[in-house]
Amino acid sequence: NAGVTQTPKFRILKIGQSMTLQCTQDMNHNYMYWYRQDPGMGLKLIYYSVGAGITDKGEVPNGYNVSRSTTEDFPLRLELAAPSQTSVYFCASSSASLVEQFFGPGTRLTVL
Amino acid sequence: EDQVTQSPEALRLQEGESSSLNCSYTVSGLRGLFWYRQDPGKGPEFLFTLYSAGEEKEKERLKATLTKKESFLHITAPKPEDSATYLCAVQGDYTDKLIFGTGTRLQVFP
Numbered sequence: 001n002a003g004v005t006q007t008p009k010f011r012i013l014k015i016g017q018s019m020t021l022q023c024t025q026d027m028n029h030n031y032m033y034w035y036r037q038d039p040g041m042g043l044k045l046i047y048y049s050v051g052a053g054i055t056d057k058g059e060v061p062n063g064y065n066v067s068r069s070t071t072e073d074f075p076l077r078l079e080l081a082a083p084s085q086t087s088v089y090f091c092a093s094s095s096a097s098l099v100e101q102f103f104g105p106g107t108r109l110t111v112l
Numbered sequence: 113e114d115q116v117t118q119s120p121e122a123l124r125l126q127e128g129e130s131s132s133l134n135c136s137y138t139v140s141g142l143r144g145l146f147w148y149r150q151d152p153g154k155g156p157e158f159l160f161t162l163y164s165a166g167e168e169k170e171k172e173r174l175k176a177t178l179t180k181k182e183s184f185l186h187i188t189a190p191k192p193e194d195s196a197t198y199l200c201a202v203q204g205d206y207t208d209k210l211i212f213g214t215g216t217r218l219q220v221f222p
Contacts, residue, residue, distance in 0.1 A: 004155075031208065033210075035212075040214065041214055042116070042199060042201075042212035042213050042214040042215060043156070043199070043201075043210075043212040044212075045209050045210065048208060048209065050208060056208075058209060059209075059211075090155050090156070092155075097203075097208045098143055098144045098161075098203055099161070100146070100158035100161065101156075101158065101210070102158070103155030103156050103157070104155055105154060105155055106153075106154070106155055
């Protein structure tokens with residue numbers, strides 16, 4: 001049981017490039033989330049999903065897109081990367097609302 | 113607007129020196145308050161959920177309490193392995209979203 005896995009672990013992008021951060025969970029959770037964490041700051045919700053085919057915006061969605069075609073996968077797409085998107089990105093999942101979320105190990109992204 | 117404030121930002125303790133971390137919140141209709149532990153370079157790890165004022169939960173040297181305005185994470189006789197950043201988060205009415213505080217960075221020295 002791997003829990004929540006994220007790839008890649010690290011990535012450096014040039015301004016204007018695009019990339020997809022991958023997130024997979026093997027717990028059959030309906031709820032999945034994408035957060036970003038800047039140094040010395042708390043986690044900010046980017047997007048979340050309550051089930052396959054359903055996504056919704058969080059606090060900081062601008063510059064990102066998501067899709068949820070399966071229960072297991074919840075990729076995060078960055079279009080036209082900007083330095084402000086330099087951060088650590090965490091994916092999480094939960095079985096329902098208002099219960100513990102299980103977090104992945106994170107992806108450290110730098111945009112230069 | 114929902115808001116979570118944690119204090120202190122950083123705390124240094126001698127091993128065995130008990131203390132408390134504070135999480136004050138403003139939310140429209142609190143449905144749940146969460147505590148997570150985060151080690152450097154890792155994702156947050158769940159500790160507790162508190163659902164109503166007066167509720168308390170314990171796990172080893174940690175005890176979380178909840179009032180209508182704030183939560184405390186009490187650490188009794190801490191050990192160096194308790195060193196981590198402790199994050200507080202709240203979920204309000206009619207939302208699936210968590211609002212996180214900026215965390216308290218705890219260092220416990222032998």
